[in-house]
Amino acid sequence: MRHERNPAPAGPTTHEETLRRALAAYAERIEPRPDALSEIRRRIHARGTAAARGRARPSAGRWWYGWSPLAAGLVTAVVLAVAVAAVGLADGAPAPAPGVSVPAHGWAPPASADPSAAPVPPTSPAAGPSDAAPGPDGEGGPPERRAALAVYYLGGPADRPRLYREFHRLWLHDGSTRDRITAAVRNMLDGPSGMDPDYRSPWPTGTELRGVRVDRDVATIDLAGVARRDVTEDEARLAVQQLVWTVTAVPGVTGVRLRLAGAPVGRLWDRVDVSGVLRRAPAAEVLAPVWLVSPQHGDTVDGTFEVHVAGILPEATARLRIQRDGRTVREQTVTLSTAGPAQGERRLSVTLPPGRYTISAYATSPADGSEQHLDDHLVTVR
Amino acid sequence: MTDPGPRQWGADEAVTRLFAAHYRSLVRLATLLLHDQGAAEDIVQDGYVALHGRWARLRDTDKALGYLRTSVVNRCRSALRHRRVVETHLATSRPRTDVPSAETNALDQLRHDAVVTALRALPPRQREAVVLRYYAELSEAETAEAMGVSRGAVKSHTFRGLAALKQSLEAQ
Numbered sequence: 001m002r003h004e005r006n007p008a009p010a011g012p013t014t015h016e017e018t019l020r021r022a023l024a025a026y027a028e029r030i031e032p033r034p035d036a037l038s039e040i041r042r043r044i045h046a047r048g049t050a051a052a053r054g055r056a057r058p059s060a061g062r063w064w065y066g067w068s069p070l071a072a073g074l075v076t077a078v079v080l081a082v083a084v085a086a087v088g089l090a091d092g093a094p095a096p097a098p099g100v101s102v103p104a105h106g107w108a109p110p111a112s113a114d115p116s117a118a119p120v121p122p123t124s125p126a127a128g129p130s131d132a133a134p135g136p137d138g139e140g141g142p143p144e145r146r147a148a149l150a151v152y153y154l155g156g157p158a159d160r161p162r163l164y165r166e167f168h169r170l171w172l173h174d175g176s177t178r179d180r181i182t183a184a185v186r187n188m189l190d191g192p193s194g195m196d197p198d199y200r201s202p203w204p205t206g207t208e209l210r211g212v213r214v215d216r217d218v219a220t221i222d223l224a225g226v227a228r229r230d231v232t233e234d235e236a237r238l239a240v241q242q243l244v245w246t247v248t249a250v251p252g253v254t255g256v257r258l259r260l261a262g263a264p265v266g267r268l269w270d271r272v273d274v275s276g277v278l279r280r281a282p283a284a285e286v287l288a289p290v291w292l293v294s295p296q297h298g299d300t301v302d303g304t305f306e307v308h309v310a311g312i313l314p315e316a317t318a319r320l321r322i323q324r325d326g327r328t329v330r331e332q333t334v335t336l337s338t339a340g341p342a343q344g345e346r347r348l349s350v351t352l353p354p355g356r357y358t359i360s361a362y363a364t365s366p367a368d369g370s371e372q373h374l375d376d377h378l379v380t381v382r
Numbered sequence: 383m384t385d386p387g388p389r390q391w392g393a394d395e396a397v398t399r400l401f402a403a404h405y406r407s408l409v410r411l412a413t414l415l416l417h418d419q420g421a422a423e424d425i426v427q428d429g430y431v432a433l434h435g436r437w438a439r440l441r442d443t444d445k446a447l448g449y450l451r452t453s454v455v456n457r458c459r460s461a462l463r464h465r466r467v468v469e470t471h472l473a474t475s476r477p478r479t480d481v482p483s484a485e486t487n488a489l490d491q492l493r494h495d496a497v498v499t500a501l502r503a504l505p506p507r508q509r510e511a512v513v514l515r516y517y518a519e520l521s522e523a524e525t526a527e528a529m530g531v532s533r534g535a536v537k538s539h540t541f542r543g544l545a546a547l548k549q550s551l552e553a554q
Binding site (some may be wrong): 016018019021023024025026027030031032033036039040043044047087094146171172174183189190205206 | 405418425426431437497501
């Protein structure tokens, strides 16, 4: 051991020894993927090639180079961020800083498939928001080993939560249905919130995914460590739908069977029936009435970018507001493609000078004009 | 054939050698910080790619390892910040409560899992300090370098992290 000195009176040595052993035991179970060195070489080579062809080429790929570790935050943030709805750089748009290339591919928002999402008649759940992983990398690199997968969360008023969706760029192993479900569910259970802190997961911390089995279009999800929770029936029902919508966002899967610690289960938290095959409830019953699909919370986007709003609204009318430092810089009505109970959508192009903005999508109450169902994301325009 | 020292290595060779020596432990370190092995591997690979461009200025294995560690810690921190793992939520929803306190062999695994679960609930800086000190076995000075903070800050993060872990484990 190389301690200069024990780090103080935080407890008897037994605690420190327990900690040391626990960390070592946990770490020992982690085995890196076998082909990492060739992946690193490929990336180094890709960088060299890109550099030779001119700096800051937008198509240089998804890697940013020449960053010090201290500046690397943005890189990682963007790598995890997903779905930057970059609409090609217009001539007048601010150029990216040297070395900060904006990948124009591989990051395409999973747009094509997602909005078709919710107009789902309950009879055709397959039409749900598919993960719509970005297509193969343009520059001829090896196929993407990560995909943007849909992960659902609860949001909105505590007494009447609804589902929101984020796309998370997750690591895949073989890209199979089972693999995708595993990645998405594990990610869903991984933290108490989505990238947007307003999106929460009601599954208790410590819930782990024990296993996934796929039989035709039904996935059996085996969870462990699902602690008892004192939740309302609504919350329990939405928690189950959160899992179901996340799992069935993977193409080819339309139903979920739930197991707890390997055993079939009849009721969850004494609140909701989870026996048999669970299906998506109708979109209008479980999805939030307004989604700001992209940019996602925390995204960094180019000066000209696409705002994608979806909603289940009786008059197909949503509102969009963009604020900077508390001042509204843009506000407008957004007419969606379809009125409720189907989910309509709309994409519009927005150009903004660099800075940090809050983009909000919401609806106004037909009764008194008040703002409802607000979904806001903090976004950086570079 | 003599083996040229690190000063003579080209960037490719440096990456290959440092990969063999440290990749696995850096991935484990990043996974402990992030609890997501896929993202952890990505982050460590980012570090090696950056190192390749920087090798000409380092030309020293110790410095290179320090650089990789700092890179990993920073990137993990940013990833976590981005993921918005809000610690207050974790603190309010207790991990499972069926972990026995006895440390017989059969129960060690449960105990270890409980430690790792409690570790995930720590604020990022405290988790970094605890993992760097107790998993990576770094000195205070090395931990300070990797975290980009003073030694005093390392002491305080470690202290608070250990106290919180202890409390969390005893509460179970």
